[in-house]
Amino acid sequence: MAAHVLAHEVADLCLGKPPLKSLSVSATIGEALASLKSCEENCISVWDCDDDDDHFKNVDGNCVCVGKICMVDIICFLCKKENVNSPSLALKSPVTDLLPKDSLLVKHVQPSTSLLEAIDLILQGAQNLVVPIETRFSGSSRRKLLQKSASTKSCTIHNGREFCWLTQEDVIRYFLSSIGFFSPLPTASIDALGIISKEFLSIGYHSSASSATEAISRSLVDQTSVAIVDEDGVLIGEISPFTLACCGETVAAAITTLTAGELLAYIDCGGPPDDIVRVVKERLKERNLEGMLEEFEIDPSDISSNSSLSDEEFPSPTSSRSSFGRYSKSSSYSARMVRRAEAIVCYPGSSLVAVMVQTIAHRVNYVWVIEEDCSVVGIVTFANMLEVFKDQLESMMLGHFD
Known part of the structure; x- marks a missing residue:
């Protein structure tokens, strides 16, 4: 085989x-x-x-x-x-x-x-x-x-x-198409296989998004993401390189001026809400970042002195979670963690093949691993999966020669 x-x-x-x-x-x-x-x-x-x-x-x-x-x-x-x-x-x-x-x-x-x-x-x-x-x-x-x-x-x-x-992704797709050759490995849980990375990049919901710039660069190299968590370690959303890549270079202005929680709303796939765009404009002007305003064609004259939003007008970690409730193991693999950001999650008991299907279906290189209370356990990446398949192939080859 x-x-x-x-x-x-x-x-x-x-x-x-x-x-x-x-x-x-x-x-x-x-x-x-x-x-x-x-x-x-x-x-x-x-x-x-x-x-x-x-x-x-x-x-x-x-x-x-x-x-x-x-x-x-x-x-x-x-x-x-x-x-x-x-x-x-x-x-x-x-x-x-x-x-x-x-x-x-x-x-x-x-x-x-x-x-x-x-x-x-x-x-x-x-x-x-x-x-x-x-x-x-x-x-x-x-x-x-x-x-x-x-x-x-x-x-x-x-x-x-x-x-x-x-x-x-190409290699993982190939293994998924040949998954029958690896039985019973695909049905084993990711926890049992020991492929959950306990070390992952994260940032607090209320932290400035700019403080995550190095983490974003690191996640791009590692092909992972940056988790946004609350004070209890609950996954609220993520700053994903895959999502940022769809936003264009102007998102640099948002990262420079917004908090991590505000950035979640800004990088909504449907486009940033007008009220948050106004907040970005005002903060750029307050910080004398006229060059960024001009380069990204943000007209400072559009800024109203009353355009800023109060903290209450942004979704809080608690309200975002309560809007969608807790997730059970029977819920969709694609769990919407907050109103304007989506993170793909699984559980320690999820099977390897189920996690592979998630990554391929959502075109991401990783899946967040959470407990039933939504606290982050770790992350599973393509590299973690490839390690398992490599070990299995080498074992199969040794068995064949023996």
Whole structure:
């Protein structure tokens, strides 16, 4: 059974994946922002093709992908103290300022790379594996296709090749489609499997959202989220990189001025309420952040001296919970924790396969684990799940050889 699962190569999991959207390592953050807005992808790959720099060359001496940029990278960069006064100047900074200095989140692999090798790379910290796209087009047809793609200036084409990337989600989807081979592992609880991470990022409901900027950046690297909890440790909501990425760069103004609880209302998927937008405008003006007002096209003249909301007008942790009640184990896996923020939750006794289905269905890389009183136990991530499958595969292989 292990041989059947491991017979697949990276190329098999990349079938049908679109070519990467690319950006030069010499681009500015403003250019990265424009590229993200012009494409449908959540992130864009950054490539280095400097003939004089061998540090980034792959084994073939070609250009290489040195990282990826998403909207959350830009938002967190704009929220830095040195950038809030002049976001327009910050956007002129090189895109390399957004790339992690201590880790490489992307890794080049060949289409023939084994599934187990790919899992090892992911568990070592790679979020995305860059894979050359294999095609069955003839030489002339392929050249025409590449010329057409190149004319759009959106696809990554180097030395006549296009690239896509493999993510943690792709591997989890594959395991879910082959879940029968791992029986009885899928029915075991996440608690019994020991994959609940007890250490997680969190912030108090009444804390300033700006104090969570570093945690948001960390959650983006770890592909998790930042829990918003009350004084009793009850999960009220979350500041999710996946949600922030849908808000655009202007959410930096909200993070700079609002509390964590207020930010939950602001990042509502239906758009921020007008009253909270007015609060953001007024607070920016009070703090003399005129540059942020102008850059994000927030007209200071729209601000009324009576536009601020009192604390009573924002939903409190208690009122938010009481509006929806406590959650029983028979409730929906997608539990709406507050009126304007949704967190995907499970329980320690939830099965591995149930949690896998949750992550895939909601397109997130993690699930919060809570008790019946909604207090946070921990978090389960794709990486936690992959560790289990890797151990199982290795055990199956040993059993086969024995």
